[in-house]
Amino acid sequence: MSEKINEKNMVCEPQAEWGGSWTERKLEAFGKYVSAYLTIMRKHPYLKTIYFDGFAGCGDRKSGTDTELYHELLITDEEERLYQGAAERVLDLKNELSFDYHYFIDTDKEALDKLESKLYKYQCGKNPFQFRQGDCNEHIATLAKAMRDPSKKLASLVLIDPFGMHINWKSIEELKDTRTDIWILIPTGVIVNRLLDRKGELKNFQILESFFGLSKDEIKDMFYKTELKETLFGAEEVVQKVNKPIEKIAEFYTQRLKTIWKFVTEKPLRLENTRGVPIFHFVFASNNPTGVKIASQIIDKAH
C-alpha cells in the first residue's frame, strides 16, 4: 500500500491497495459482528437500521507506487483474487437479514461507481443504496443530525475503515448520545507512531491534533517524558518517547472513545504485518453493553 508521509510531511491516502491476512482478519471480525447486530435488531422492529460505510472503497486494488509501506502491507495475488471488500461482505451475508438503509461514502468517484456496479445485484429492498461522493467527516455530520431526530427512530452501524488518519475527532464526537455502534481502524503502527517522532518534535502536530482532538502539548504529555540530565555544560532537558508506543496509541484512542460511547472494547483487534509488528488496531464502541460483549468475544477469538 502506498499510504505514506510525503515530502511535505502530509499523510497521503493510499492508491486503493490493501491486503494481507490482516485485512482478512479485520473483515471477518466485522462480518461476524454485522450478523450478530442484524439478528439482535430483529427484536427491535420499531427501529430503522442504517449501514454507514465511511471509506467504502471499491473492493479491489490497483497497483501503486513501490514504497516500503507497500511491501509491508502487500498481499499475495491469491489473496487479492479472493478479496471482497467490507461493503460486499455485508450484503453477501447468508441470512435474510439486512439493513433498512445503506450509505457508501468515498472521496473517489471512480471507486464509488465501481462499487455501485458491484453491489447492483444485491439491491432488492425498498430503499435504494446511497453512494455519496465526498469527505466522510462531512457525511458523518449529516448522519449524526438524522440520528438525533427522535421522530426518525434510527440505529446505525458505522464502519470507519481508512488506511490513514482521515477521520477527525470532531466527526467522531458528533455521534455522541446517538444509537450508533462503530468499528474504527486506527493506523497505530503504520502512521500515528511514525508521526510521533523519537525526539518529540511533532512536525505534523496539526494532523495529530485533529485525529486525537487534543492539543500538541496534551499529545506530547501522553507519549513523551522529559527528564533533566546533567551534562558537562550543565543540566539539559532530554525528551524520551514512551515504551511500546504502538500499544499506547491504541490504549489512548480507546480512552478517547470512552468519552463518547459508554462501552468500548478494552482490547482492540491487533493487526500485524508479516514480521509481527502491529500496523493497525480495530476498535469497537457502542452505547449498548451487549454490543461490546459480542465485539470483545469476536476479537478474542480472532487473536
Ligand SMILES: C[S@@+](CC[C@H](N)C(=O)[O-])C[C@H]1O[C@@H](n2cnc3c(N)ncnc32)[C@H](O)[C@@H]1O
Ligand atoms: C482502505 S480503502 C477502503 C476499504 C474498504 N472498506 C474495504 O473493505 O475494501 C479507503 C478508501 O477511502 C477513501 N477515502 C480516503 N479519504 C477519504 C475521506 N476523507 N472520506 C471518504 N473516503 C475517503 C479512498 O478513496 C479509498 O477508496
